[in-house]
Amino acid sequence: MTEEMTPLSPEDRFRFGCGEAVPCFNECCRDLNQFLTPYDILRLKRHLGVPSHRFLVEYAVIHTGPQTGLPVAVLRQGAEGDHPCPFVTPSGCAVYENRPSSCRIYPVARLLSRSRETGAVTEHFALLREPHCWGFDRGREWTAEEWMADQGLAPYNEMNDRLMAIIALKNRRSPGPLSLGARHAFQLALYDLDRFRPQVFQENLLREFPVDPDLLERAETDDEALLRIGFQWIRETLFKTEDGKTGADR
Ligand code: SF4
Ligand code: SF4
Numbered sequence: 001m002t003e004e005m006t007p008l009s010p011e012d013r014f015r016f017g018c019g020e021a022v023p024c025f026n027e028c029c030r031d032l033n034q035f036l037t038p039y040d041i042l043r044l045k046r047h048l049g050v051p052s053h054r055f056l057v058e059y060a061v062i063h064t065g066p067q068t069g070l071p072v073a074v075l076r077q078g079a080e081g082d083h084p085c086p087f088v089t090p091s092g093c094a095v096y097e098n099r100p101s102s103c104r105i106y107p108v109a110r111l112l113s114r115s116r117e118t119g120a121v122t123e124h125f126a127l128l129r130e131p132h133c134w135g136f137d138r139g140r141e142w143t144a145e146e147w148m149a150d151q152g153l154a155p156y157n158e159m160n161d162r163l164m165a166i167i168a169l170k171n172r173r174s175p176g177p178l179s180l181g182a183r184h185a186f187q188l189a190l191y192d193l194d195r196f197r198p199q200v201f202q203e204n205l206l207r208e209f210p211v212d213p214d215l216l217e218r219a220e221t222d223d224e225a226l227l228r229i230g231f232q233w234i235r236e237t238l239f240k241t242e243d244g245k246t247g248a249d250r
Contacts, residue, residue: 005109008125008144016107016147017139020092024134028106029088034075036060038190038230039159040100041073042223047098051194059086062187068170069177071187075100101156107133108147110157112164121161155224162231163190169239182238189230193223196230209233 008014019025036044045055056062056073063072077083087094093103109126125144129136148154170178178186188196199205201220211229218225 003131004129006127006129008108008127010125010143010145012127013141013143014107014127015137015139015141016135018135022134022138024132026088026090026092027132028130029085029093029103030077030082032075032077032083032085034077034085034100034102036073036075036100037156037160037163038227039156039163040102041191042159042193042227043098044095044100045194046223047095052192053195056191062191064177064183067177068167069179069183070167070170071183071191073191101153101160104151104153104156105148106130107135108144110144110148112161114168159224159227159231162228166231166235166239169235173239178238185238186234189234190227193226193230197226200226200229206233209237 041052041055041060044059045052048055048059050058059076060073061076063074064070065072075085077085085093087099093099107128107130109128111124111126112121113124114121142150148157188199196205197219200216206216206229209232211232215225215229219229
């Protein structure tokens with residue numbers, strides 16, 4: 001049996017329940033190829049109380065996308081046995097309150113499409129049924145929106161959509177591998193906030209880059225504010241066109 005993906009309209013309901021009572025409890029927390037978005041890293045490193053550079057060394061592997069040259073962060077899985085997630089325990093996920101977006105959203109998949117004419121973005125949902133998962137047909141019924149709300153996905157979606165807009169922009173404006181310098185800037189500003197912050201506030205990295213003063217002030221102590229600045233800086237310094245527009249301003 002292979003996985004099945006079924007489109008979900010806003011009105012469609014599905015039944016799903018997960019917890020210690022399911023026979024497959026923790027089975028999906030091993031042998032993963034688990035991508036980490038910048039916001040996943042922010043939440044996890046804060047949960048663990050470690051600086052971002054230490055998190056990246058201990059809990060992640062950074063690959064370089066072969067076609068794009070973009071740095072891609074993946075959760076470092078255990079080398080032993082069935083390659084467990086570093087956060088799985090017999091009683092469940094040790095970082096549950098700050099688990100990555102891909103762990104939260106399953107069994108729903110969320111896709112975005114952007115109109116060429118108006119630029120308007122539309123959300124689409126699908127239900128992903130994996131053969132090892134016993135969570136279907138137990139628990140309560142959900143719409144995709146209800147599932148998103150229950151799983152606390154709003155801040156993840158908002159930040160992850162910024163990342164997707166940058167990747168789409170990069171693919172349009174700068175196809176092919178990124179330069180080494182651009183790759184380092186991308187990794188610093190989006191994945192390594194605790195090294196980006198001294199570059200911003202002590203080395204004056206943004207001296208020629210206009211940033212909202214209130215946002216900048218908050219970013220001295222607020223990781224979310226700093227990540228918003230990181231997204232703006234990467235978008236506008238790496239992928240801006242000669243007319244100064246990025247085409248993905250939000
Ligand atoms: S982060 Fe938590 S929910 Fe996600 S794979 Fe690891 S243990 Fe499982
Ligand atoms: S496989 Fe499905 S039901 Fe089992 S623990 Fe994972 S998400 Fe829950």
